Amino acid sequence: MDGSSSVDILISEVGPRDGLQSISTILDADRKCQWIQAEAAAGVREIEVGSFVSPKLLPQLADTAEVVAFARQIPGLTVAVLVPNLRGALGALAAGAHKLTLPLSVSETHSLKNVNRTHLQMLDEARGIAAAIRELPATDRPKFEGGLSTAFGCTLEGQISERKVVELAVALIEAGCDEVGLSDTTGYGNPRQVKALTQAIWREIGEERLTGIHLHNTRGQGLANVMAALDVGLTTIDASLGGMGGCPFAPGASGNIVTEDLVYLLEAMGLRTGIDLNQLLAVRRKVDQWLPAKDMHGFVAHAGLPRGFSSPTLTPGAGNPATAQ
Amino acid sequence: MDGSSSVDILISEVGPRDGLQSISTILDADRKCQWIQAEAAAGVREIEVGSFVSPKLLPQLADTAEVVAFARQIPGLTVAVLVPNLRGALGALAAGAHKLTLPLSVSETHSLKNVNRTHLQMLDEARGIAAAIRELPATDRPKFEGGLSTAFGCTLEGQISERKVVELAVALIEAGCDEVGLSDTTGYGNPRQVKALTQAIWREIGEERLTGIHLHNTRGQGLANVMAALDVGLTTIDASLGGMGGCPFAPGASGNIVTEDLVYLLEAMGLRTGIDLNQLLAVRRKVDQWLPAKDMHGFVAHAGLPRGFSSPTLTPGAGNPATAQ
Numbered sequence: 001m002d003g004s005s006s007v008d009i010l011i012s013e014v015g016p017r018d019g020l021q022s023i024s025t026i027l028d029a030d031r032k033c034q035w036i037q038a039e040a041a042a043g044v045r046e047i048e049v050g051s052f053v054s055p056k057l058l059p060q061l062a063d064t065a066e067v068v069a070f071a072r073q074i075p076g077l078t079v080a081v082l083v084p085n086l087r088g089a090l091g092a093l094a095a096g097a098h099k100l101t102l103p104l105s106v107s108e109t110h111s112l113k114n115v116n117r118t119h120l121q122m123l124d125e126a127r128g129i130a131a132a133i134r135e136l137p138a139t140d141r142p143k144f145e146g147g148l149s150t151a152f153g154c155t156l157e158g159q160i161s162e163r164k165v166v167e168l169a170v171a172l173i174e175a176g177c178d179e180v181g182l183s184d185t186t187g188y189g190n191p192r193q194v195k196a197l198t199q200a201i202w203r204e205i206g207e208e209r210l211t212g213i214h215l216h217n218t219r220g221q222g223l224a225n226v227m228a229a230l231d232v233g234l235t236t237i238d239a240s241l242g243g244m245g246g247c248p249f250a251p252g253a254s255g256n257i258v259t260e261d262l263v264y265l266l267e268a269m270g271l272r273t274g275i276d277l278n279q280l281l282a283v284r285r286k287v288d289q290w291l292p293a294k295d296m297h298g299f300v301a302h303a304g305l306p307r308g309f310s311s312p313t314l315t316p317g318a319g320n321p322a323t324a325q
Numbered sequence: 326m327d328g329s330s331s332v333d334i335l336i337s338e339v340g341p342r343d344g345l346q347s348i349s350t351i352l353d354a355d356r357k358c359q360w361i362q363a364e365a366a367a368g369v370r371e372i373e374v375g376s377f378v379s380p381k382l383l384p385q386l387a388d389t390a391e392v393v394a395f396a397r398q399i400p401g402l403t404v405a406v407l408v409p410n411l412r413g414a415l416g417a418l419a420a421g422a423h424k425l426t427l428p429l430s431v432s433e434t435h436s437l438k439n440v441n442r443t444h445l446q447m448l449d450e451a452r453g454i455a456a457a458i459r460e461l462p463a464t465d466r467p468k469f470e471g472g473l474s475t476a477f478g479c480t481l482e483g484q485i486s487e488r489k490v491v492e493l494a495v496a497l498i499e500a501g502c503d504e505v506g507l508s509d510t511t512g513y514g515n516p517r518q519v520k521a522l523t524q525a526i527w528r529e530i531g532e533e534r535l536t537g538i539h540l541h542n543t544r545g546q547g548l549a550n551v552m553a554a555l556d557v558g559l560t561t562i563d564a565s566l567g568g569m570g571g572c573p574f575a576p577g578a579s580g581n582i583v584t585e586d587l588v589y590l591l592e593a594m595g596l597r598t599g600i601d602l603n604q605l606l607a608v609r610r611k612v613d614q615w616l617p618a619k620d621m622h623g624f625v626a627h628a629g630l631p632r633g634f635s636s637p638t639l640t641p642g643a644g645n646p647a648t649a650q
Contacts, residue, residue, distance in 0.1 A: 153632070155631075156632075158631070158633030190593035190594050219628050219631075221624075223545065224548035224549055224552050227516060231556075264544060264546070307478070307482075307483040308484050
């Protein structure tokens with residue numbers, strides 16, 4: 001269940017949750033499961049398969065419990081879900097998800113607009129979820145992450161102070177989260193900020209409690225920010241097939257990092273993702289057929305792989321001579 | 326005439342050359358001059374304004390001499406041009422360009438296809454150009470750059486050996502170039518390669534003879550590669566307004582780095598480009614009106630600047646508190 005073994009960077013695919021919640025097309029559970037199974041077969045080790053949120057709010061994700069039940073059967077796959085509150089978390093625990101993420105928006109204005117909760121109310125939810133997890137037998141307990149949304153700035157509040165982000169990271173850990181994640185909900189982040197914010201949080205809660213980052217590509221800075229994430233030493237990076245998604249509640253925000261383009265970046269540099277890029281591109285083509293063309297983005301799928309390109313994954317046991325240093 | 330003073334990173338705008346040579350719309354000299362003047366007014370200090378190439382091959386650039394004559398009058402602007410051979414260089418010298426770039430494709434297959442010249446023939450051209458420049462009075466001599474095209478790989482030959490790139494860099498300097506530039510014509514480059522190739526060339530010809538890089542965004546890796554360029558210490562980065570252009574002779578290659586997105590990246594990190602981003606976005610809107618929508622790309626122009634965003638350029642004398650470390 002630990003998706004990070006034998007890879008240098010763990011890519012956490014968020015398309016079935018963050019992607020599908022942002023578009024109007026509804027994929028049925030069968031197609032979602034086909035998608036998840038195909039990406040897992042391509043080597044993706046962690047997938048956020050849905051969200052336990054009100055079906056009235058996001059009918060696209062109403063079948064998340066069914067999808068979790070399917071995805072749990074895939075060997076080696078960490079099945080992650082988003083939960084907006086304790087009620088959602090109880091659904092996730094009942095379904096048997098391996099990882100729960102509770103997003104907490106560092107911008108309280110955004111938090112109120114997004115989930116109608118203050119910071120204190122969200123921390124109460126976190127405590128309730130941690131307590132519910134502790135009631136499970138030790139072997140059944142999922143990982144519980146607090147996601148620091150709008151950590152890099154907010155379309156409503158503008159700049160967000162680093163101090164505020166660090167305070168809430170500490171508060172989430174104290175409330176019982178196993179770890180926190182950094183999220184550039186609005187696509188405001190820049191590489192220096194990625195490093196500075198990561199290091200500031202690490203100083204307070206330790207490196208093992210912040211390993212992942214969720215970056216948006218709203219201003220085309222996604223992979224530049226990934227470079228900073230790699231440089232500072234983060235090891236889990238969220239991405240979405242075809243760049244689908246982004247936060248629909250933050251005006252002007254759109255566009256996740258494109259999984260295919262990210263895998264290409266990492267593998268070209270000789271960093272192991274465990275993902276077969278050709279297989280991943282085939283999954284994209286499959287999912288692309290189910291959705292309107294406007295919903296999928298990215299470059300590698302259109303440009304193709306370089307002539308003679310090989311990655312450690314594609315040629316097992318061998319590094320890429322073009323990139324070996 | 327030294328565009329690099331008082332900035333941390335010199336952005337060399339290549340849209341009027343690399344952009345316009347790749348699209349079917351022909352802008353008349355008056356519009357090109359309006360574009361160049363507006364970008365210079367926004368703070369861009371170096372612009373590649375055209376190419377002295379056969380008007381039969383690229384009618385879009387047939388008026389380059391006229392454009393150079395205009396651009397030369399703009400205070401503080403370095404007027405760069407591309408020259409495919411000695412003949413073109415003589416035209417550039419007569420027009421009074423400040424900087425000449427002779428592209429030499431490290432892939433000899435690409436060189437033959439692109440300009441029908443072997444490496445030895447291109448080095449002869451370089452020697453001829455250097456000799457022609459030496460005949461000018463010292464104060465009138467332009468800078469002469471050898472551009473190492475397809476340095477990161479070739480759509481025809483595939484991988485390009487680092488040794489070959491270094492050899493040709495040395496040969497260009499020996500032929501009389503003041504400096505060389507690295508060019509990812511095909512969008513094959515990755516960040517590790519940017520660093521490794523730069524350092525390998527520096528070891529042979531010294532850091533002062535390689536300061537700039539021309540990156541394509543064909544696979545969405547442009548700004549990730551910029552991060553590596555900044556990290557290794559390159560100080561001049563080519564970009565194109567709206568990402569227009571790319572090499573039309575390399576199948577599958579398209580898309581320069583988007584100037585607006587690059588300026589945003591650098592200024593957000595607190596690196597001075599000297600460019601007023603709001604003014605630059607206004608230039609883009611102006612040029613955009615003259616061209617079909619499909620020719621302009623990029624993110625920042627669509628997403629807008631973050632709420633409360635300020636850059637050192639926009640607030641003279643002050644750094645950006647959000648990014649200061």
